[in-house]
Amino acid sequence: MPRPCPAPPPGASSPRHGARPSPGHPPKSPPPRALAALIPIALVILFLALARFMASPPRLEAQGDRVAAASYPVWLFTRYLNHGRDFFRVELMTNPETGCPHEFNPRPRDLERLTQTKNLVENGLGLEVYLRRALRVAPPDIFIIDASQGVPTLLNNTGRVEVPGDPAQTSVTPNPHIFLSPKNASIMAANIAKGLSEKDPAGTEHYKDRLGRFQASMTTLEEEIRAFRVGHRGYKVVTSHGFMDYLAQEMGLAIIADIEPAPEVPPSPARLAGLAGIIRELGVSAILVEPHADLSQAKTLGSETRIPVAMVDPATSGSSDPPEDYYQQVIRSDIVMLAKLLPVNSAGK
Numbered sequence: 001m002p003r004p005c006p007a008p009p010p011g012a013s014s015p016r017h018g019a020r021p022s023p024g025h026p027p028k029s030p031p032p033r034a035l036a037a038l039i040p041i042a043l044v045i046l047f048l049a050l051a052r053f054m055a056s057p058p059r060l061e062a063q064g065d066r067v068a069a070a071s072y073p074v075w076l077f078t079r080y081l082n083h084g085r086d087f088f089r090v091e092l093m094t095n096p097e098t099g100c101p102h103e104f105n106p107r108p109r110d111l112e113r114l115t116q117t118k119n120l121v122e123n124g125l126g127l128e129v130y131l132r133r134a135l136r137v138a139p140p141d142i143f144i145i146d147a148s149q150g151v152p153t154l155l156n157n158t159g160r161v162e163v164p165g166d167p168a169q170t171s172v173t174p175n176p177h178i179f180l181s182p183k184n185a186s187i188m189a190a191n192i193a194k195g196l197s198e199k200d201p202a203g204t205e206h207y208k209d210r211l212g213r214f215q216a217s218m219t220t221l222e223e224e225i226r227a228f229r230v231g232h233r234g235y236k237v238v239t240s241h242g243f244m245d246y247l248a249q250e251m252g253l254a255i256i257a258d259i260e261p262a263p264e265v266p267p268s269p270a271r272l273a274g275l276a277g278i279i280r281e282l283g284v285s286a287i288l289v290e291p292h293a294d295l296s297q298a299k300t301l302g303s304e305t306r307i308p309v310a311m312v313d314p315a316t317s318g319s320s321d322p323p324e325d326y327y328q329q330v331i332r333s334d335i336v337m338l339a340k341l342l343p344v345n346s347a348g349k
């Protein structure tokens with residue numbers, strides 16, 4: 001910041017701009033002594049201003065308290081932990097209506113935001129495919145919090161049967177949809193709280209307190225899921241893709257096939273026909289899809305096999321300013337919906 005020029009010391013005189021010399025008095029050629037005395041001071045000020053300009057933080061440093069969240073669920077968790085302290089500016093990298101970001105392509109403004117971000121929270125396990133390329137524009141010392149650290153994972157396609165007419169889908173990679181599980185969400189939030197504390201040590205107690213509240217709410221949801229499991233365990237379902245494997249496992253539901261051969265890859269007619277056969281043969285009770293799935297295929301399959309189609313919200317999208325307990329609300333409404341959809345049975349008792 002340039003400083004204003006200092007006022008001349010009291011009593012010092014200096015020629016004013018435009019002042020004319022008195023008649024009969026020719027202008028003095030050497031500068032007045034007072035002015036000469038100001039020159040070193042002006043040089044010091046100039047030097048300080050220059051030094052400050054040279055040392056002034058670049059734009060990236062000025063945005064150092066920004067945290068970019070690579071997908072909606074980790075954005076929700078990070079917002080929850082930051083709430084009340086607001087040391088960080090938590091920004092979502094994707095459009096809030098994106099859903100699972102398997103095919104998300106960052107817009108120029110998303111990339112621009114990433115170039116100015118020193119901190120990033122990601123779900124991890126390859127969910128945010130776009131990060132592979134997008135991170136090339138990020139600052140080389142960007143601080144990345146991988147929320148998946150320590151989360152017990154399932155492999156993709158766990159429990160799926162082979163669909164006649166379509167090659168078997170095998171995968172040895174972990175299913176990245178870990179966020180749709182209160183048990184996993186507790187671990188993910190703990191990873192995020194640890195990372196935030198590292199970057200904001202003075203806020204450690206705050207993040208610890210918020211994490212405790214979050215985990216308490218997850219424990220309540222886990223109890224509700226256990227209660228659901230008692231009356232509904234053993235149901236077979238088909239899902240649109242592997243978005244709810246972790247929740248299904250905790251609920252005791254068996255996902256035997258997915259409509260899509262891979263996330264956001266439409267099924268062939270042969271696959272749909274094979275799925276219809278499986279649904280009838282194995283006694284599948286429902287088709288569960290996420291809000292962004294192609295409903296027409298699920299409905300066709302459902303009407304052909306006479307089983308219900310229902311929407312399970314994985315909390316991968318929503319408002320750009322959701323309530324702080326939005327994740328908890330979504331999971332609870334999923335549990336309530338599934339309890340209505342699937343009649344109580346005796347399998348879990």
Ligand SMILES: [Zn+2]
Pocket residue numbers: 100101102177241242243263
């Ligand atoms: Zn997905």
